[in-house]
Amino acid sequence: MLWLKPTQETTEHTGSYYAATANWQTDYPPLKGEVQVDVAIVGGGFTGVNTALELSERGYKVALIEANRISWGASGRNGGQVIGGIGHNHQQFEKTIGKDGVKRIYDMGVECCEIIRERVAKYDIQCDLKWGYGDVAIKARHMREFAEFKEWQEKNGYPHDLEILDKQAIKHYVNSDNYMGGMINENGYGHVHSLNLCIGEARVAESLGAQIFEQSRVTKIVHGALPEVHTEQGVVKAKYVVTCGNAYMGDLEPKLACRVLPSTSCVIATEPLSAAQIQQTLPADIAVCDPRTALDYFRLTADKRMLFGGLSNYTGLDPKDLVGTLRKKMLQVFPELANVRIDYGWSGQMGIGINRLAQLGRLSDNVFYIQAYSGHGVAPSHMTARITAEMIAGHAERFDTFAKVKHMSWPGGKLLRRPAMALGMMYYKILDEL
Ligand SMILES: Cc1cc2nc3c(=O)[nH]c(=O)nc-3n(C[C@H](O)[C@H](O)[C@H](O)COP(=O)(O)OP(=O)(O)OC[C@H]3O[C@@H](n4cnc5c(N)ncnc54)[C@H](O)[C@@H]3O)c2cc1C
Numbered sequence: 001m002l003w004l005k006p007t008q009e010t011t012e013h014t015g016s017y018y019a020a021t022a023n024w025q026t027d028y029p030p031l032k033g034e035v036q037v038d039v040a041i042v043g044g045g046f047t048g049v050n051t052a053l054e055l056s057e058r059g060y061k062v063a064l065i066e067a068n069r070i071s072w073g074a075s076g077r078n079g080g081q082v083i084g085g086i087g088h089n090h091q092q093f094e095k096t097i098g099k100d101g102v103k104r105i106y107d108m109g110v111e112c113c114e115i116i117r118e119r120v121a122k123y124d125i126q127c128d129l130k131w132g133y134g135d136v137a138i139k140a141r142h143m144r145e146f147a148e149f150k151e152w153q154e155k156n157g158y159p160h161d162l163e164i165l166d167k168q169a170i171k172h173y174v175n176s177d178n179y180m181g182g183m184i185n186e187n188g189y190g191h192v193h194s195l196n197l198c199i200g201e202a203r204v205a206e207s208l209g210a211q212i213f214e215q216s217r218v219t220k221i222v223h224g225a226l227p228e229v230h231t232e233q234g235v236v237k238a239k240y241v242v243t244c245g246n247a248y249m250g251d252l253e254p255k256l257a258c259r260v261l262p263s264t265s266c267v268i269a270t271e272p273l274s275a276a277q278i279q280q281t282l283p284a285d286i287a288v289c290d291p292r293t294a295l296d297y298f299r300l301t302a303d304k305r306m307l308f309g310g311l312s313n314y315t316g317l318d319p320k321d322l323v324g325t326l327r328k329k330m331l332q333v334f335p336e337l338a339n340v341r342i343d344y345g346w347s348g349q350m351g352i353g354i355n356r357l358a359q360l361g362r363l364s365d366n367v368f369y370i371q372a373y374s375g376h377g378v379a380p381s382h383m384t385a386r387i388t389a390e391m392i393a394g395h396a397e398r399f400d401t402f403a404k405v406k407h408m409s410w411p412g413g414k415l416l417r418r419p420a421m422a423l424g425m426m427y428y429k430i431l432d433e434l
Pocket residue numbers: 042043044045046047048065066067068069070071072073074075076077078079080081082083216217218219244245246247248249250252264265266267297309347348349350351371373374375376377378379381
């Protein structure tokens with residue numbers, strides 16, 4: 001592990017492209033004294049903010065309590081790719097939730113992108129939302145997998161066109177010699193300035209009456225008929241609590257902590273590219289992922305920087321030379337960018353669960369949790385927020401489809417969990433190369 005080092009964090013935003021180009025600097029007050037609401041929400045990323053928004057739209061009195069700044073965690077640091085689907089390989093849950101449950105999760109995986117489309121339009125959120133996405137193939141078997149996935153999507157009534165392209169044709173979208181082809185989704189998936197989306201959604205929630213507190217770490221949740229959420233300087237008394245701290249929640253609720261493994265991923269952003277460089281790289285301005293466990297993901301920002309992510313690992317540590325290591329990866333895909341300056345480099349933590357399905361459930365009758373999107377959560381978090389609000393409003397069917405699925409603890413206990421999983425990821429990386 002010589003090439004890794006611990007991540008340095010403060011309670012302000014990390015030095016990302018997103019933080020440098022945020023539309024607003026949020027400055028909500030810390031929680032002080034006692035507040036009484038219907039629902040207290042712990043954690044102000046996409047999950048917490050959208051739960052607050054959905055509940056406020058339904059007329060609930062809400063308090064959102066964030067340890068740092070709104071969207072300080074994964075939601076303000078990610079690749080900005082708006083990708084549908086919640087979890088992986090849903091058929092594995094058929095025994096527990098039936099064929100109907102599998103289809104329900106599939107449908108929610110489509111709806112989650114539509115929530116973003118509608119929300120951005122309805123509330124006029126300025127966040128550079130753009131549609132267009134491609135999966136790219138490194139191996140012949142990836143092309144077969146894309147074709148199977150396309151057929152499966154079409155059987156399930158996927159409402160957007162999917163197009164399989166060969167090595168030559170994919171270059172109109174991703175101009176790299178690295179790929180054997182790909183699958184393009186022009187209208188269903190896309191990309192977004194994720195920090196501006198999340199902050200914009202928080203402002204909507206606030207305008208609908210939600211109270212937002214920043215720089216207020218929740219130190220204790222007291223379960224009971226009227227649960228309490230405590231911070232150093234205040235307490236929120238509520239009818240319901242929803243925890244949305246995900247990979248950053250530590251041991252606040254130990255039952256949850258052992259089911260989610262915080263995993264690191266890193267991102268760089270270049271200086272703005274010229275028109276010629278855009279033609280040599282991403283001429284169609286789509287978001288792109290390859291299908292490996294430790295994948296590369298990339299896209300252009302609105303000001304035409306290459307935002308390139310990868311180096312995912314289960315150690316929870318940063319590479320010692322994050323920018324240099326990720327730049328090398330970017331140049332393997334786009335050697336034409338050799339002379340381009342890198343302006344930003346940062347990392348973040350995402351929550352991984354063993355079965356790779358988002359975890360939703362009840363810690364007690366009135367304390368609920370949402371966590372562990374296991375990879376992409378930008379769009380799925382909008383769905384889990386919606387069905388949690390539906391459940392609090394008395395319609396639990398969609399929430400319970402998820403809640404019925406049991407989530408195991410990561411093996412190895414607190415001390416050995418990480419090394420065991422780091423070895424596990426190494427195994428999958430080797431499989432990726434076969
Ligand atoms: C580098 C990176 C790239 C990614 N790229 C993509 C991508 O391109 N597309 C995609 O779909 N997904 C991507 N993801 C995953 C996606 O960003 C996450 O799944 C999603 O943002 C999770 O949102 P969240 O609100 O659940 O968690 P977070 O955004 O992590 O928010 C949790 C919040 O809870 C707060 N918190 C924790 N504990 C407490 C406490 N005790 N008291 C108060 N507050 C607390 C934290 O401060 C934090 O702000 C990426 C993730 C990373 C790290």
